[in-house]
């Protein structure tokens with residue numbers, strides 16, 4: 452039985468997590484314990500729980516080590532409802548900050564920290580301003596070129612945006628970031644604010660493993676001081692296994708990728724994504740990877756008697 456569990460609380464653009472140091476691999480992190488820790492009234496509160504464990508001590512990590520021996524540390528990510536998720540973009544940055552604070556993070560000769568996740572390794576570097584930039588790996592549109600050409604491969608009913616009392620099926624594009632996303636464009640920021648994301652959007656066809664749903668409004672482009680054209684968009688998200696959250700890193704990547712695909716040739720590769728909890732930067736790289744950059748904050752440490 453778990454007793455006197457030490458925890459740290461952290462967030463990335465207000466996507467918040469309970470972090471557990473399990474370097475000794477002695478913790479039995481059950482779904483009940485995750486739900487108890489993540490509970491905002493009876494527990495500590497968080498959108499998810501992140502366990503720091505050595506890759507060698509977890510089956511998924513052992514597989515990764517065979518390909519990438521530098522992936523010493525594994526981010527064991529759980530959603531607030533106790534479900535296991537493959538990856539969390541904001542979580543990787545907060546995980547890196549936690550490893551630094553524990554004194555075990557080593558950014559190698561290239562200035563990179565390699566983190567193991569269920570979606571594969573993620574490479575983290577630290578920027579001058581204190582942000583963490585994460586290579587989020589290979590992404591894809593599961594609907595393929597047909598979906599990209601048509602601009603959609605699914606439909607979403609967004610709660611709160613009924614027209615004359617009738618639900619409206621809006622076209623949406625599926626994006627795979629190692630975890631599943633469905634991105635819907637709305638006509639205006641007013642519509643974005645009206646959406647009632649305390650209710651789950653209905654996605655058709657229903658993804659068998661569930662999906663994270665991003666509502667997006669493109670806000671245009673600007674040229675930065677170094678001449679880079681930067682796109683801007685605003686986003687709200689309903690996360691699988693959680694509900695509405697104030698940010699989602701993989702969701703920001705999915706949103707930028709979908710908006711760029713809808714915009715067509717010549718659209719920017721760099722996007723600033725405004726979420727309720729702050730701003731993230733997404734860069735679509737030329738090698739089929741996408742990079743996510745943003746802050747990571749550790750805000751509290753303590754001991755809990757919760758046992759699940």
Ligand SMILES: N[C@@H](CCC[C@H](N)C(=O)O)C(=O)O
Nearest residue numbers: 536539540541630699700701
């Ligand atoms: N907030 C995360 C995503 C967490 C996992 C997600 N809810 C899922 O089930 O796929 C992020 O920042 O990417």
